[in-house]
Amino acid sequence: MLKTERPPLDLVVVGAGVVGAACAYYAARAGLAVAVVDRGPVAGGTTGAGEGNLLVSDKEPGPELDLALLSTRLWRELAEDLGGDLGAAVEYEPKGGVVVASTAAGQEALRAFAAGQRAVGVVAEEVPGERLRELEPHLAPGLAGGFHYPQDAQVQPALAAAHLLRAARRMGAELITGETVTAVDRGPDGAVRGVRTDRRRLAAPAVVNAAGTWGGELAALAGVHLPVMPRRGFVLVTEPLPRVVRHKVYAADYVANVASGSAGLETSAVIEGTPGGPVLIGASRERVGFDRTLSQEVLRRLAVQAAELFPVLAEVAVMRVYRGFRPYLPDHLPAIGADPRVAGLYHACGHEGAGIGLAPATGLLISEQLTGKQPEQDLTPFRADRFPAG
Amino acid sequence: MRRRTPAGLVEAEPGPAHHIEFDGRAVPALPGQSIAAALWADGVLAWRTTRVGGKPRGAFCGIGACFDCLAVVDGRPNQRTCLLPAEPGTTVTTQEGHGRADLAV
Amino acid sequence: MPTSPSEAHDSSAFDLAVVGAGPAGLAAAVTAADLGLRCVLLDGGPSTGGQYYRHPAPGLGAARPDRLHHHWSAYTGLAERLAAHEGAGRAAFRGGHQVWALERTGDGFAVHVTRGPESTDRATVRARSVLLATGAYERQLPFPGWTLPGVVTAGGAQAMLKAGLVLPGRRIVVAGSGPLLLAAASSLVTAGAEVPAVVEATAYLGYARRPGVLASVPGKLVEGAGHGGALLRHGVRLRPRSAVVEAHGTDRVTGVTVARLDADWRPVPGTERRIDCDALAVGHGLLPQIDLATELGARTRTGPDGAVALEVDARLRTSVPGLWSAGETNGVGGADLALAEGELAAHAVAGALPTAPLLRRRARLRAFAELMAAAHRPGPGWTGWLRPDTDVCRCEEVPVSAVREAVDELGAGDPRTVKLLTRAGMGWCQGRMCGPAVACLAGSVVASGPDRRPLGCPVPLSQLAAGPSAEFDDRP
Numbered sequence: 001m002l003k004t005e006r007p008p009l010d011l012v013v014v015g016a017g018v019v020g021a022a023c024a025y026y027a028a029r030a031g032l033a034v035a036v037v038d039r040g041p042v043a044g045g046t047t048g049a050g051e052g053n054l055l056v057s058d059k060e061p062g063p064e065l066d067l068a069l070l071s072t073r074l075w076r077e078l079a080e081d082l083g084g085d086l087g088a089a090v091e092y093e094p095k096g097g098v099v100v101a102s103t104a105a106g107q108e109a110l111r112a113f114a115a116g117q118r119a120v121g122v123v124a125e126e127v128p129g130e131r132l133r134e135l136e137p138h139l140a141p142g143l144a145g146g147f148h149y150p151q152d153a154q155v156q157p158a159l160a161a162a163h164l165l166r167a168a169r170r171m172g173a174e175l176i177t178g179e180t181v182t183a184v185d186r187g188p189d190g191a192v193r194g195v196r197t198d199r200r201r202l203a204a205p206a207v208v209n210a211a212g213t214w215g216g217e218l219a220a221l222a223g224v225h226l227p228v229m230p231r232r233g234f235v236l237v238t239e240p241l242p243r244v245v246r247h248k249v250y251a252a253d254y255v256a257n258v259a260s261g262s263a264g265l266e267t268s269a270v271i272e273g274t275p276g277g278p279v280l281i282g283a284s285r286e287r288v289g290f291d292r293t294l295s296q297e298v299l300r301r302l303a304v305q306a307a308e309l310f311p312v313l314a315e316v317a318v319m320r321v322y323r324g325f326r327p328y329l330p331d332h333l334p335a336i337g338a339d340p341r342v343a344g345l346y347h348a349c350g351h352e353g354a355g356i357g358l359a360p361a362t363g364l365l366i367s368e369q370l371t372g373k374q375p376e377q378d379l380t381p382f383r384a385d386r387f388p389a390g
Numbered sequence: 391m392r393r394r395t396p397a398g399l400v401e402a403e404p405g406p407a408h409h410i411e412f413d414g415r416a417v418p419a420l421p422g423q424s425i426a427a428a429l430w431a432d433g434v435l436a437w438r439t440t441r442v443g444g445k446p447r448g449a450f451c452g453i454g455a456c457f458d459c460l461a462v463v464d465g466r467p468n469q470r471t472c473l474l475p476a477e478p479g480t481t482v483t484t485q486e487g488h489g490r491a492d493l494a495v
Numbered sequence: 496m497p498t499s500p501s502e503a504h505d506s507s508a509f510d511l512a513v514v515g516a517g518p519a520g521l522a523a524a525v526t527a528a529d530l531g532l533r534c535v536l537l538d539g540g541p542s543t544g545g546q547y548y549r550h551p552a553p554g555l556g557a558a559r560p561d562r563l564h565h566h567w568s569a570y571t572g573l574a575e576r577l578a579a580h581e582g583a584g585r586a587a588f589r590g591g592h593q594v595w596a597l598e599r600t601g602d603g604f605a606v607h608v609t610r611g612p613e614s615t616d617r618a619t620v621r622a623r624s625v626l627l628a629t630g631a632y633e634r635q636l637p638f639p640g641w642t643l644p645g646v647v648t649a650g651g652a653q654a655m656l657k658a659g660l661v662l663p664g665r666r667i668v669v670a671g672s673g674p675l676l677l678a679a680a681s682s683l684v685t686a687g688a689e690v691p692a693v694v695e696a697t698a699y700l701g702y703a704r705r706p707g708v709l710a711s712v713p714g715k716l717v718e719g720a721g722h723g724g725a726l727l728r729h730g731v732r733l734r735p736r737s738a739v740v741e742a743h744g745t746d747r748v749t750g751v752t753v754a755r756l757d758a759d760w761r762p763v764p765g766t767e768r769r770i771d772c773d774a775l776a777v778g779h780g781l782l783p784q785i786d787l788a789t790e791l792g793a794r795t796r797t798g799p800d801g802a803v804a805l806e807v808d809a810r811l812r813t814s815v816p817g818l819w820s821a822g823e824t825n826g827v828g829g830a831d832l833a834l835a836e837g838e839l840a841a842h843a844v845a846g847a848l849p850t851a852p853l854l855r856r857r858a859r860l861r862a863f864a865e866l867m868a869a870a871h872r873p874g875p876g877w878t879g880w881l882r883p884d885t886d887v888c889r890c891e892e893v894p895v896s897a898v899r900e901a902v903d904e905l906g907a908g909d910p911r912t913v914k915l916l917t918r919a920g921m922g923w924c925q926g927r928m929c930g931p932a933v934a935c936l937a938g939s940v941v942a943s944g945p946d947r948r949p950l951g952c953p954v955p956l957s958q959l960a961a962g963p964s965a966e967f968d969d970r971p
Contacts, residue, residue: 016906041906041907041908041909041911041912042905042906042907042912042916043912043915043916044911044912048911048912048915136495137495138493138495158912158915158916159915159916162901162905162906162907162916163905165905165906166904166905166906175906177906177908178908236956236959238956239468239488239923239953240441240488240922240923241488241490241493242488242490242491242493242494243494243495244490244493244494244495246495276891276918276921277441277488278921292792293599294596294598294790294949296596296598296605296607296962296963297962299959300959300960300961300962300963302959303956303957303959303960304960306956306960307956307957307960312493313956314614314955314956314957314960315612315955315956315957316490316955316956317468317953317954317955317956318950318953318954318955318956318959319922319923319925319950319953320921320925320948320949320950321949321950323949394685394686394687395660395686395687396656396660396661396662396686396687397555397557397660398687399559399562399563399685399686399687400551400557400558400559400560400562400563400660401557401558401559402551402555402556402557402558402660403556403558404554404555404556405554405555405556420554420555420660421552421554421555422551422552422553422554422555422659423552423555423659423660423661424655424658424659426655426659427655427658427659427660427661428659430655430659430661430662430663431659431661435644435645435663435747436644436746436747440892441892442891442892443892445642445892446644446746446747447642447644447889448644449647449651449655449663450646450647450648450651450889450928451632451633451647451648451650451651451928452647452648452650452651452652452653452654452655453546453632453650453651453654454539455632455633455784455924455927455928456648456889456923456924456927456928457890457922457923457924458889458890458924460923466612468923469612472651472654472655473539473540475541475552
């Protein structure tokens with residue numbers, strides 16, 4: 001074979017965020033020839049604006065929790081397998097989560113929620129109020145109680161995407177950044193034949209839509225309806241600190257907000273330290289399209305809630321604010337797997353705020369479909385044709 | 391010939407000097423000088439060590455943009471000494487890293 | 496002036512808030528008040544003047560502050576007019592007010608201010624229009640040893656001298672590029688420092704090849720001649736087409752290595768020579784400080800010096816309705832231009848016609864600024880003096896090797912991705928010191944636009960939690 005001749009591609013992944021990176025990684029590991037194309041840089045979209053939550057604690061029993069549990073295992077394996085130092089390189093921290101309730105009624109609700117989760121394999125340990133500060137010494141006094149979720153973990157999202165892509169490239173995958181996909185080519189039989197960018201044509205019998213908030217537009221290029229919409233979020237970043245928060249700590253109402261269908265502003269502080277030093281304070285959710293305006297009200301609420309949970313944070317400085325847009329679908333489940341409407345079209349988008357956590361499972365399951373295996377989790381709930389058109 | 395000095399150049403007749411405390415010793419300061427200026431006048435160029443490498447740092451940009459001149463001032467870490475006035479009795483302590491070791495858990 | 500609640504309601508909005516009390520802001524505020532606008536002038540520093548007219552605090556009793564400044568009378572004249580307006584209640588200066596965000600409201604802007612570390616140190620100033628005059632900070636290009644104590648910015652050495660009457664050492668090498676170097680060296684020698692060399696990366700007055708433009712700006716020539724004269728008298732050696740490629744020392748700088756540069760700023764091997772010194776003042780021109788405007792989506796342009804500045808129309812309006820910009824924020828051009836633009840912008844805000852001479856003056860000075868900017872644009876070869884272990888990001892101590900790994904191995908082709916993957920630019924200064932270097936090392940595979948800094952400076956969390964103050968804060 002001539003060196004200059006590229007072997008034919010098996011797959012084009014559109015999107016170099018963490019989900020696209022995981023799709024490329026697992027596909028390359030399965031022996032497929034992969035190209036990843038992104039209109040921006042690596043981790044330029046939602047991935048670059050996220051906190052890196054790998055959470056099982058906030059999910060009720062159902063298909064998304066199953067996906068999260070699979071991902072939890074996969075992240076651990078990735079951190080251990082990939083040359084040993086990948087875990088450190090992506091700042092993987094199996095630190096566990098702590099969900100706290102301020103009232104007895106709140107704690108009772110957490111108890112019921114945890115009972116359901118335990119039935120499907122989530123580890124959740126009740127922590128009485130008076131023992132919370134053994135886990136988190138800086139927590140405000142007087143909280144009613146909480147639950148400790150040792151399976152919750154964290155990665156630095158941009159590093160996770162970049163290192164998964166590096167590993168994929170070492171297995172032969174090609175990365176193309178700064179090129180916008182302008183068309184999805186389909187043959188006379190309707191099947192996908194590849195994509196065109198503003199600079200080239202990439203022929204392949206399969207295309208994975210990992211375009212994040214742009215996923216609806218990409219689906220439209222392939223001729224199908226997928227109502228991906230943006231849900232804006234802000235994250236406050238503090239000055240560099242020593243470890244003042246050990247776990248991912250959040251208030252019980254976060255769970256309700258994640259699942260909420262409300263278009264209005266919802267905030268519930270999720271607080272975590274990072275190996276880099278700053279403490280991250282999320283998370284707000286609001287449906288305002290792609291409006292990037294800094295919201296003083298969001299800043300205020302996040303700051304108030306952070307100081308309520310960890311009074312020590314009141315005196316530190318906020319250096320930066322991240323903002324991003326979570327790609328969500330109307331039922332808050334992602335679209336994963338083959339699209340029954342177009343042969344060769346696969347989706348891996350709409351993970352909302354959970355894309356970092358759910359990326360490995362998404363990538364693995366799609367690679368199993370691509371190689372003709374039975375995916376180890378039923379993908380029916382994630383089918384892209386579940387939404388009535390327009 | 392009298393040695394040229396900044397004060398001589400502008401014919402300064404400052405008010406009486408006072409003292410600030412730097413790492414436990416008295417350092418003279420003129421009224422209106424910043425903390426960083428008082429330290430420079432005393433020949434001190436570094437009053438912070440970095441978080442990662444433990445390297446010495448002091449004033450760099452002099453206008454509050456670079457944050458290299460951070461120090462613990464009157465017990466509060468991360469204060470820009472190039473902006474803060476050296477008041478009588480101000481205590482300045484060399485800042486180690488993030489300056490928040492007391493918060494570590 | 497204490498304000499009762501009813502008064503606070505009446506005075507809740509100024510006609511104009513001017514952010515930055517340097518030449519542009521001061522001229523703008525005074526002119527706006529002349530034209531009948533009720534105006535507030537905000538600055539992070541304790542007094543007016545900004546960096547250019549930075550001067551000793553009253554307690555230092557300086558009888559001749561003019562000896563550190565050109566055109567000192569221009570400043571004192573404006574300061575006196577401002578004081579008169581303040582006395583008459585037409586204008587207010589608020590020092591120690593650092594603006595961290597501009598927020599568009601229904602009828603104008605909320606200007607969010609931090610004044611100190613406590614939760615009560617927050618203020619919100621409301622105004623129908625905002626004029627940005629936030630000036631510039633120095634462009635730095637890293638080199639081995641640039642983090643040593645005793646290595647300071649050229650503007651920083653000047654600022655500390657002008658305000659605090661202090662020097663970083665006795666024997667100070669001045670290096671980098673741009674007209675500020677001559678001004679800094681001149682100040683330093685006049686104040687008693689020995690300056691063994693001024694090391695300029697370009698061939699020097701490249702802009703002098705366009706005498707037509709120079710001749711139209713006699714003030715600039717006089718200023719340049721003044722610096723040159725002082726340097727000659729003190730025997731300062733000028734070294735064009737050269738750069739400091741390393742600073743030596745362990746706990747503080749003890750000397751520098753200077754090397755010749757080729758036309759692309761690549762160090763020429765074999766030309767290195769060592770100069771002993773106990774301080775180095777270094778800088779490569781200025782970068783507009785425009786975060787407050789870019790956060791609102793204001794359009795920008797890249798100037799001939801490679802610096803990103805605000806795009807303004809002939810009346811100095813930015814692309815954001817109600818937001819004007821004057822001085823260095825529109826492209827670095829010096830104090831005379833800033834004064835002219837401040838005056839011009841104030842006329843535009845007030846809906847008054849400026850005089851023809853003012854318009855001509857501004858046009859002439861702006862043309863000169865563009866010419867100077869082109870002459871001092873850094874050449875691409877400067878990265879040749881870096882070593883793998885040279886810290887690019889001073890705050891997060893990110894070495895060149897980490898940035899190169901992000902670019903070569905991890906697919907980062909733009910500054911933002913380098914930042915996400917290395918932490919370069921994520922520290923206290925938010926990339927103000929390392930930004931140009933990171934951008935250069937990242938190449939430009941993907942266009943990334945101007946740096947976005949949602950917060951103009953760090954803000955105590957307690958102040959964010961306190962929220963905007965409901966009414967105008969009128970404490971002095």
